[in-house]
Amino acid sequence: MSGPVFQEEILGYRDKFARLRLLDATLREGEQTPGVSFTIDQKIDIAKKLDELGVHMIEAGHPAVAPDVKEAVSRIAAMKRDGEIRAEIVAHSRAVKSDIDVAADVEPDRIAIFYGVSDIHLKSKHRKSREEALQIIGEMVEYAKSYGVKVRFTAEDASRADVEYLEEVVRTARDAGADRVSLADTVGVLTPWTAKRFFEHMVQRVPNVEYDIHVHNDLGMAVATAFGAVMGGATVVHVTVNGLGERVGIVPLQTFAVAVKVHFDVDLVNLSKLMEITRMVERYSGLEVPYNAPVIGDYAFIHKAGVHVAGILADPRTYEAFPPELIGRSRDYVIDKYTGKKAVKAKLEKLGIRLSDDELLKVLEEIKRSNVKFLTDDTLVTIAEKVTGRVLKPRVTENLEAIVWIKVDSNAFTSSVARKLSSIEGVREVAEITGDYDLLVKVVSPDHAFLNSVLDSIRNVKGVESTHTQIVLKKIEK
Ligand SMILES: CC(=O)SCCNC(=O)CCNC(=O)[C@H](O)C(C)(C)COP(=O)(O)OP(=O)(O)OC[C@H]1O[C@@H](n2cnc3c(N)ncnc32)[C@H](O)[C@@H]1OP(=O)(O)O
Ligand SMILES: O=C(O)CCC(=O)C(=O)O
Numbered sequence: 001m002s003g004p005v006f007q008e009e010i011l012g013y014r015d016k017f018a019r020l021r022l023l024d025a026t027l028r029e030g031e032q033t034p035g036v037s038f039t040i041d042q043k044i045d046i047a048k049k050l051d052e053l054g055v056h057m058i059e060a061g062h063p064a065v066a067p068d069v070k071e072a073v074s075r076i077a078a079m080k081r082d083g084e085i086r087a088e089i090v091a092h093s094r095a096v097k098s099d100i101d102v103a104a105d106v107e108p109d110r111i112a113i114f115y116g117v118s119d120i121h122l123k124s125k126h127r128k129s130r131e132e133a134l135q136i137i138g139e140m141v142e143y144a145k146s147y148g149v150k151v152r153f154t155a156e157d158a159s160r161a162d163v164e165y166l167e168e169v170v171r172t173a174r175d176a177g178a179d180r181v182s183l184a185d186t187v188g189v190l191t192p193w194t195a196k197r198f199f200e201h202m203v204q205r206v207p208n209v210e211y212d213i214h215v216h217n218d219l220g221m222a223v224a225t226a227f228g229a230v231m232g233g234a235t236v237v238h239v240t241v242n243g244l245g246e247r248v249g250i251v252p253l254q255t256f257a258v259a260v261k262v263h264f265d266v267d268l269v270n271l272s273k274l275m276e277i278t279r280m281v282e283r284y285s286g287l288e289v290p291y292n293a294p295v296i297g298d299y300a301f302i303h304k305a306g307v308h309v310a311g312i313l314a315d316p317r318t319y320e321a322f323p324p325e326l327i328g329r330s331r332d333y334v335i336d337k338y339t340g341k342k343a344v345k346a347k348l349e350k351l352g353i354r355l356s357d358d359e360l361l362k363v364l365e366e367i368k369r370s371n372v373k374f375l376t377d378d379t380l381v382t383i384a385e386k387v388t389g390r391v392l393k394p395r396v397t398e399n400l401e402a403i404v405w406i407k408v409d410s411n412a413f414t415s416s417v418a419r420k421l422s423s424i425e426g427v428r429e430v431a432e433i434t435g436d437y438d439l440l441v442k443v444v445s446p447d448h449a450f451l452n453s454v455l456d457s458i459r460n461v462k463g464v465e466s467t468h469t470q471i472v473l474k475k476i477e478k
């Protein structure tokens, strides 16, 4: 037995997860993230990539918001009609005729009409009674249906609505022609248990309509709540790439898809393409994924404590919930004062250096005294040489030197990029500079092949927007 305890408690729900579909709302909810504004071309790139991944629905935007939003939804909907995209294209709309007209104009597959149904929303925002709201919802769903499109009704703030009233709302929307209803946990106050109960209740009380869960991550519960909702009967989960969205966003596509794979062995999307879309949306949104984000964060597979690294070296399952290869990533470990002998031994052996146990202990002592935060391979070898008094690694013949000028993405932290660059083997110096470029890197290499691999590594560092390389021909030593 090596899986999670009591796993049988959820395995009975596997069929529900196997039938589940994802709606990606990066282009609508994701663009509601502060500071995010995609260009039309970027939206088209994202839509294509989402389609390649295999998401079932793309919520492409709210066409009444602005001319460029309308144009983007219109072009994505046209790509769907031309067979370039398979996913269903959804246009968002308030429950007002003018919004619905603009949404219908772009010819989406579906119009999603939202209306706040909690007393808080009805009273303060809409200034409508419950009865007036039912009337508006029925009329607007019918109005959208008259355009011949599929209609989803979104009960905004459903998780804080009066449940009996919500039943009436959903019946009204269903009877007016909505085949799907999104029950939105707009401020993220459901839990996995209440979400399961909520969806079970609604499926039982108002059948003959399919339910979506849209859940915000205000209390860090979004992925777990979405699990509960699916167990209770939701058949579509709303996600965004990198978890973008209002405030702290909604369910991150990547985490949710991997969690479903890990627990149910169900591939909701092509997992091997997840990192491509992660990087694309980081670039286009200007928002870097936090280093500690589950699944996609930089440190998701970086181990540190000696006990952990020793475990990982023996069997990666000791400290990994799932193998990084599942999403095309790899594992690594950090050398610093938390390191143990096994980690140092493995790192040095990777560099072709074998030391006696006694020597390894001395290297370790030196590392623990140094208090360096990220010990590079070069420094490790230098320490090993100092401790043993031997030349352990043939010194690179420093006959090829290059200067690399680097522009850093406007939203990346220059010093964080500099730190990453300085740990690349072959990189000798990194300087933050003023002027047209942000960083200046000195690379020393024995040959062109190695230089090329160093340049590739530099270009692959997150935050490096562009590079300009010059080879040093001649130096005047003073
Ligand atoms: C939880 C969610 O994320 S739902 C999605 C929210 N999406 C958006 O807000 C898209 C971006 N919004 C916008 O570009 C603008 O707010 C627009 C174009 C929608 C409306 O702009 P304006 O007409 O200037 O209205 P404004 O934003 O000041 O206020 C919202 C108005 O819409 C009304 N409204 C809000 N939600 C709805 C709804 N679901 N159905 C009908 N009317 C609504 C409000 O009551 C308010 O009306 P009021 O002026 O009579 O009080
Ligand atoms: O349309 C939806 O399903 C959700 C609307 C929304 O963004 C929300 O309620 O947070």
Ligand SMILES: [Mg+2]
Pocket (backbone or CB within 6 Å): 029, 186, 214, 216, 245, 246, 250
């Ligand atoms: Mg939302």
